[in-house]
Amino acid sequence: MENHLLLCILLLIPAFASSDFLVTHVRNIKKRNADNDLVVNGIEIYSMKIDSKVTSRFAHNVITSRAVNRGNVHKEVFFDVELPKTAFITNFSMTIDGVTYPGTIKEKEVAKKQYEKAVSKGQTAGLVKASGRKTEKFSVSVNVEAASKVTFELTYEELLKRQFGKYEMFIKVKPKQLVKDFEIEVNIFEPQGITDLEAEGTFITNDLQNIIKKTFSEKKGHISFKPTLDQQRTCANCSQSVLDGDFTVRYDVKRTTPDNLQIVNGYFVHFFAPTNLPKLPKNVIFVIDISGSMSGREIEQTREALLKILDDIKEDDFFNFILFGSEVHTWKETLIKATPENLDEARKFVRGIDTQGMTNLHGGIMRGIDMLNAAHEGNLVPKRSASIIIMLTDGQPNVGISNTQDIEAHVKKAIEGKYPLYNLGFGYGVDYSFLEKMALENKGLARRIYPDSDAALQLQGFYDEVSNPMLTDVELNYPENEISDLTKNSFKHFYDGSEIVVAGRFIDNNQNSLTVDVRGEGANDAMSYTTQQDAEQTAKAFQEPEYIFGDYIERLWAYLTIEQLLEKRIAATGEEKENLTAEALALSLKYKFVTPLTSMVVTKPEDHDNQDGIADKPTEAQSPVFRHPSIASELHYLYLARPTWYTSVDGDPHFIISVPQKEDAICFNINENPGAVLNLINDPVTGITVNGELIGDKRANSDAKIQNTYFGKIGIGNKYLDLKLTVTPEKITIQNGNEKTGFTWLDSVTLQQEGLNLIINRKKNLVLSMGSGASFVIVLHQVWKKHPLHQDFLGLYTLESEKLSEQTHGLLGQFFHPIDFTILEIHPGSDPKKPDATMIVKNKELTVTRGWQKDYRRDPKRGIDIPCWFVHNNGAGLIDGVHTDYIVSSLF
Numbered sequence: 001m002e003n004h005l006l007l008c009i010l011l012l013i014p015a016f017a018s019s020d021f022l023v024t025h026v027r028n029i030k031k032r033n034a035d036n037d038l039v040v041n042g043i044e045i046y047s048m049k050i051d052s053k054v055t056s057r058f059a060h061n062v063i064t065s066r067a068v069n070r071g072n073v074h075k076e077v078f079f080d081v082e083l084p085k086t087a088f089i090t091n092f093s094m095t096i097d098g099v100t101y102p103g104t105i106k107e108k109e110v111a112k113k114q115y116e117k118a119v120s121k122g123q124t125a126g127l128v129k130a131s132g133r134k135t136e137k138f139s140v141s142v143n144v145e146a147a148s149k150v151t152f153e154l155t156y157e158e159l160l161k162r163q164f165g166k167y168e169m170f171i172k173v174k175p176k177q178l179v180k181d182f183e184i185e186v187n188i189f190e191p192q193g194i195t196d197l198e199a200e201g202t203f204i205t206n207d208l209q210n211i212i213k214k215t216f217s218e219k220k221g222h223i224s225f226k227p228t229l230d231q232q233r234t235c236a237n238c239s240q241s242v243l244d245g246d247f248t249v250r251y252d253v254k255r256t257t258p259d260n261l262q263i264v265n266g267y268f269v270h271f272f273a274p275t276n277l278p279k280l281p282k283n284v285i286f287v288i289d290i291s292g293s294m295s296g297r298e299i300e301q302t303r304e305a306l307l308k309i310l311d312d313i314k315e316d317d318f319f320n321f322i323l324f325g326s327e328v329h330t331w332k333e334t335l336i337k338a339t340p341e342n343l344d345e346a347r348k349f350v351r352g353i354d355t356q357g358m359t360n361l362h363g364g365i366m367r368g369i370d371m372l373n374a375a376h377e378g379n380l381v382p383k384r385s386a387s388i389i390i391m392l393t394d395g396q397p398n399v400g401i402s403n404t405q406d407i408e409a410h411v412k413k414a415i416e417g418k419y420p421l422y423n424l425g426f427g428y429g430v431d432y433s434f435l436e437k438m439a440l441e442n443k444g445l446a447r448r449i450y451p452d453s454d455a456a457l458q459l460q461g462f463y464d465e466v467s468n469p470m471l472t473d474v475e476l477n478y479p480e481n482e483i484s485d486l487t488k489n490s491f492k493h494f495y496d497g498s499e500i501v502v503a504g505r506f507i508d509n510n511q512n513s514l515t516v517d518v519r520g521e522g523a524n525d526a527m528s529y530t531t532q533q534d535a536e537q538t539a540k541a542f543q544e545p546e547y548i549f550g551d552y553i554e555r556l557w558a559y560l561t562i563e564q565l566l567e568k569r570i571a572a573t574g575e576e577k578e579n580l581t582a583e584a585l586a587l588s589l590k591y592k593f594v595t596p597l598t599s600m601v602v603t604k605p606e607d608h609d610n611q612d613g614i615a616d617k618p619t620e621a622q623s624p625v626f627r628h629p630s631i632a633s634e635l636h637y638l639y640l641a642r643p644t645w646y647t648s649v650d651g652d653p654h655f656i657i658s659v660p661q662k663e664d665a666i667c668f669n670i671n672e673n674p675g676a677v678l679n680l681i682n683d684p685v686t687g688i689t690v691n692g693e694l695i696g697d698k699r700a701n702s703d704a705k706i707q708n709t710y711f712g713k714i715g716i717g718n719k720y721l722d723l724k725l726t727v728t729p730e731k732i733t734i735q736n737g738n739e740k741t742g743f744t745w746l747d748s749v750t751l752q753q754e755g756l757n758l759i760i761n762r763k764k765n766l767v768l769s770m771g772s773g774a775s776f777v778i779v780l781h782q783v784w785k786k787h788p789l790h791q792d793f794l795g796l797y798t799l800e801s802e803k804l805s806e807q808t809h810g811l812l813g814q815f816f817h818p819i820d821f822t823i824l825e826i827h828p829g830s831d832p833k834k835p836d837a838t839m840i841v842k843n844k845e846l847t848v849t850r851g852w853q854k855d856y857r858r859d860p861k862r863g864i865d866i867p868c869w870f871v872h873n874n875g876a877g878l879i880d881g882v883h884t885d886y887i888v889s890s891l892f
Contacts, residue, residue, distance in 0.1 A: 037229075037239040040177045042071030043144075047181040050171055052249075054188040056262060056269065057160045057501070058556040059169055061087075065152045069144045077144050079152040082135040082172035087158035088559065088593035088617070092602060094142055095151040103600040105592045107585060111599035133450055135172055136617075140602060157593075159559055162273065162499035163465060166196065166250040173203065173247050178232050178239060186249055188221035191262065193254035197221045202245035207231065216251075223249055261516065261533035264553040266509035268533075270476060270516060273499040277470040278523040281316040281385040283335055283375065285368040288353070289393035289426075290323045292757060292769050293800055295355040298394055298426055298451065305459035306350045312467060313338045318381050320371060321349065324364025326357030326399050326752055335375045358750065358757055358767070361397035362407045365389070365421075369414040376418070384523055386469035386493055387419035392449070392459070393435070394426035398759050398767050399750055404434040412441050420444035420492050424462060427451040429799065433570075441571045443492045468496035471520035471527060476502050478516055483507065487560045494520065503557035512536065558591040566596060647812050649680065649692070650779065650795030652708045654853045655875070656866055657815040665868035666821070666841075667853045668875035670811065670883050674709055679886045680796065681813035685805035687720035688770055690812070691891050692796065697789045710793035714778055715891035718770045721755040724892055725768060727778050729792035732766060734758070745780055764860060775799040779856050795856050811879065811886045823848075823869065839869060846877045 038044045047066040052059055061083075069075045083089070092103035144150050160167040171184060188194060197216040204212070208231060213224045225247065234240045253260075258274035286309075288302060306321075313319060318335040322328065331349050336342050368389050375381045401407055415421060421442040423435035426449045436446035449458045471494040478486060486504040494500060506514075513534035520527040565584035572580055581597065588595040596617045649655045657666045670678065674696035681690035695712030717724045724735040734741045736753070743749055749760040759767045763782070769775040779795040801808075801816040808816050821841040829836035829849055839848045849870045854863030874883040 037178050038180060039070045042069060042075045043077055044068050044070050045175060045177060045179050048175055048179045048183075049181075050173075050184045052169065052171070052184075052186040054160065054169065054186070054190075055552045056190060056556070057162075057167060057271070058552050058559070059158050059160055060552070061156050061158075061171075063152075063154045066149065067144070067152075068149045069146055072146050074143050074145050076141050077150050078139065078141045079154075080174070080176075081138045081154055082174065083138060083154075083156050084158055084170050085134060085136055086161070087156040088562075088595060089138065089154065089156045089600060090592050090594070091153070091155040092138075092140075092600060093153050094140070094602075095153075096142065096144065097148050101602070103602045105589065105594060105598050105600050107589065108597055108599045111601050133448075134170060157555065157559060159501065159556060159563075162252075163497060165497040166252050169249040171247040171249070173201065173243050173245060175241060175243055178229055178241050179243075180229060182227060182232065182243065184223070184225040184247060186221075186223040188216070188223075188249075188251060190219055190221075190251075190253045192260050193218055194221045195252050195254055197223070197249075197251040199223045199225070199247070199249045201225075201247040203242055205242065208242070221251060257531070258529075259516075259518065259531055261514060261531060262553060263512060263514060263533060265551055266506045266511070267551070267553045267557050268504055268506070268514055269553050269556055270502045271499055272474075272476060272494075272502070272518065274470070274494075274527070277496075279314070279496065280469045280472065280523045281314070281318070281382050282467070282469055283318040283372065283381045283385055283387040284313075285320050285322060285335070285372055285389050287322045287324065287364045287368045287389060287391040289359060289361070289364070289391075289395065290325045290353060290355050291357055291359040291395055292325070292355050293359075293395045293429065293775065294426070296803075298455070299353065299355050301456040302392065302426075302459065303350055303353055304456040305463075306353075307347060308456070308460045309463050309467075310343055310346055310350065312463070313343065315339060316382075318375070318385075319346070321346070322364055322368045322371070323353065324360045324367075325355065326360055326750060326757070328360060328363040328367050330367065330371070334371060334380060357752060358399045358759055359393065359395045359397055360399040361391075361393055362401040362410065363399070365391055365407070365411055366414060369411065372419065373414070384521065386472050388422060388444075388466060388469075388493075389419065390422045390424065390463070390466075392424045392426060393430060395429050396431050396434075398761075402761070404431060408434070408438050408441060411438055415442045417443060417492075422447070422462070422466065424449050424459065426455070437571050440567055465498075466493070466495055469493045470496050471522055474500065474518075474520040476500070476516055476518055478502075478504060478514065481507070482511060482514070485557075485561065487557070488564050501560060503553070503560050505557060555591060558587050559593070562587050562591075562593060562595055647801060647815055648795065648797040648855065648857075649711070649812060650797075650856055651854060652710055653692075653694070655811065656853050656855070656868060657812075657819070659819060659821070661818065662821065665866055666819075666839075666848075666871060666878065667851070667866075667868040668871040668878060670874055672709060672883070672887070674707075676709075677888050677891060678883075679810045679888045681798070681804070681808060681810040683804045683808040683813065685807055686803075687718045688774070688804065689715075689717045689719070689892070690776070690796070690810070691715050691888060692794075693891060695791065695793065698787075698791055699789065708790075710781075710791075711796065712791075712793055713891060714794050714796055716768065716770065716776060717892050718755065721770065723756055723770060725758075726891065727766065727794060729780060729782070729794060732760060765857070774801045774803050777857055779860050781856070781860055797855075797857055809880070811875075811883070814880055821869075826850075837869070839871070841878060844877045846871055848872070 045065060045067045049064045050061065052061045063081055065079055067077050069077070094101045138154060142150060160169055175182065194216045197214060199212050199214055208227060211225060211227050211231060215222050232241045232243055234242045255273065255275055259270060259272040261270050262268060286306065290299065315338055317338045319338055320335045321331040331346065372387055372389065397404065397407060411421065421439050421444040423439040423444065423446040425432050425435050425446060432446065432448060439446045447462055449455055472492065474491040474494050476489045483504045484507050487502055489502045491500055513532065515530060515532045517530050518527065562584050565580050569577055569580040569584065584595065585597045588598045594600050594617050647657055652669070654667055654669050659665060672694055674694050677691050677693045679691050681688065692711040693713040694709040696707055696709050712728060714727045715724065722737050726733045730744065732743045743760055745763050747760055748762040749758065751758040755770055757769045763780065765777055765779045767775065767777050777797040777799065779797065781793050781795065783790045783792060798812060804816055806817065821839050824838045824840065826835050826837040835850050837848055837850065839846045851870045852865040852867055855866050856863040871878045876882065
């Protein structure tokens with residue numbers, strides 16, 4: 001219509017109208033169209049700037065976003081930022097119509113009490129969650145009146161790590177709409193001088209490549225990226241933004257000496273990264289989980305990664321493979337040299353690796369340690385060489401010694417600090433806390449391998465990081481009478497392309513010089529030298545005040561100290577852990593870092609009644625903490641950490657359905673009479689069926705409106721294998737054809753036969769897998785035998801449900817397929833701690849209640865609270881049909 005109207009106007013313009021009028025009119029229409037493109041849901045983000053200052057590897061980043069409500073009514077404005085997991089948030093504020101609402105950093109327990117107080121009023125927001133492999137998402141929203149403006153400003157800091165010869169700074173770019181004034185600006189100052197400055201973006205097209213402006217000379221580097229509106233568009237007339245992806249800056253510094261020492265205001269930082277050293281031979285043992293849960297894509301990707309790693313192993317290296325399922329298998333009896341012939345034989349071995357059995361993690365890792373110890377004691381490997389163990393697992397130990405504390409103790413005693421242990425956790429079924437603690441106790445680290453299509457590249461990428469050791473037993477020694485609060489200064493290995501960083505504080509704040517002794521063991525001989533620096537030399541190097549932000553060395557020291565205290569805390573216990581916690585907390589509060597011990601409380605105006613938001617720092621071992629805005633009531637709430645995603649039924653009986661894509665859960669109860677048999681899982685493709693028979697209390701409770709029922713018998717069958725497993729609180733019976741085998745809960749059993757893997761953990765639980773299908777955990781609940789009311793019962797937990805077919809159904813089985821839902825209109829319920837809401841699921845509106853159900857897998861007595869949305873009335877509206885449709889005649 002607008003184009004047609006314009007045509008009419010042109011035809012009716014009088015002769016005296018100037019051509020300037022026509023041009024101006026066309027421009028005004030184009031401007032009006034462009035302005036419409038800038039407004040999404042009534043909100044225009046008219047400015048977004050990412051300003052990064054890097055001084056001696058320490059990055060100070062400020063993200064500023066300015067928005068205006070172009071609508072006629074109040075609107076909710078969102079500020080979503082993804083920042084590196086290695087970063088600490090240091091500040092956040094919102095400015096609305098000239099009034100600033102700052103964030104304050106508090107001890108987590110203090111913030112939690114403030115949160116709990118607010119949640120009872122329905123007025124809270126969880127602001128941070130893990131959102132990817134390398135990022136955490138900071139999210140906040142606020143109501144803004146019509147025509148009002150809001151400015152968000154977030155500051156975070158991080159120490160850039162050197163890998164493969166480059167420092168890398170990662171910026172996530174995702175404004176979600178066109179922004180009139182968008183800019184990324186990075187200023188780098190390195191007193192050693194800058195080399196190899198580069199910038200790239202995953203979203204950068206050929207047209208955008210020339211917009212990245214990059215300059216560097218001597219000590220200063222500058223990068224800017226400022227696309228116009230038209231350059232941000234995905235196409236000429238599109239309103240979608242092409243700015244969606246990763247913007248990465250990489251650089252290195254000049255190195256005329258192996259190290260660089262800087263002293264400022266009573267603090268120092270020491271960078272150590274020698275170059276041109278001969279590579280050390282390495283001795284590497286790969287300890288690989290081949291249990292049944294690794295079958296399919298995981299074992300295929302593992303084989304693919306190992307084959308690529310074999311291509312990179314040097315001829316001077318020694319290596320071996322150890323595989324653990326229920327049993328432990330080795331490729332060779334000892335480490336062997338990586339000759340071409342041996343590598344060819346190893347490739348044949350790797351191609352034949354397949355899955356079998358359960359997870360004897362203890363047996364596998366101890367075999368690797370014993371083999372490495374024997375190789376050193378027997379002089380089978382070079383004296384000047386670097387030894388490492390790399391373990392890959394996707395599950396939890398359940399054969400042999402399965403107590404994780406016992407495994408940690410045995411491993412630590414066997415390694416005795418002689419070499420690092422690297423633990424790779426494949427997927428989300430691992431006990432990452434256990435893997436991380438065990439690695440840190442043994443001078444290594446843990447890394448999660450994400451179960452995606454590039455998992456093989458992730459495995460190979462980790463190996464590349466540790467594949468080129470240059471030095472062992474590196475020590476940087478400082479005068480004890482001059483230095484206090486020193487960060488870690490001894491390192492088992494130094495790898496090519498990396499960097500060691502040590503920072504400390506002078507006892508005398510006015511001291512302006514420092515002497516350091518550096519020692520390490522190289523391929524040919526020992527490295528030993530002394531380096532010295534004074535504050536005047538640093539001051540000469542730092543004559544660019546516009547590039548320096550505050551007391552950067554002091555903040556770098558605080559960042560590194562907190563990071564290392566938190567690492568030590570993972571492996572510590574008792575009083576030592578308390579002391580480390582107190583020290584890390586004090587520094588976090590002093591320097592205003594959001595760490596796992598602190599939270600940022602953000603108070604914001606909501607209808608003249610302030611709301612408090614809590615920003616926490618997630619850890620890799622936790623599930624994410626995140627926010628979920630409702631559309632109507634604008635209540636925000638914090639989701640608590642939860643274990644691995646699974647589906648279960650336990651208790652009286654309550655069902656828990658994990659919804660991974662929502663990072664949340666739905667739960668419901670089934671109220672039915674004792675003696676009823678419920679179909680829980682039925683998969684016609686694999687032939688697996690799971691049914692459960694209900695029992696009641698010993699006698700009816702006259703005070704209860706509904707009598708409690710529990711599962712007193714569970715039957716798991718596979719019709720194609722002619723297998724049936726019957727479990728009661730008294731015994732476990734296996735029927736294979738006409739043959740029957742029985743056990744009691746007093747037995748400790750590991751059983752493997754065709755199509756069946758079974759482990760009975762005495763008086764606790766059993767773990768079962770049939771064929772290539774899912775795994776099941778049945779938990780035994782025992783009550784006091786003389787209890788007047790209750791009796792023993794069972795709980796069922798399904799793992800790896802994706803291994804069942806798409807035709808799987810049943811009260812539990814129907815939820816093995818993806819399910820989506822939306823939560824609206826959160827409002828206080830009858831219980832002030834449990835708000836009600838409207839759930840949109842399967843095109844239905846259900847009234848649900850926020851609550852908790854128990855996960856008893858690890859603690860059958862007390863359980864762990866799992867937050868979930870509770871669907872009332874026997875799951876009506878959520879389950880297909882009604883619950884009575886799932887009643888069957890017998891256990892099989």
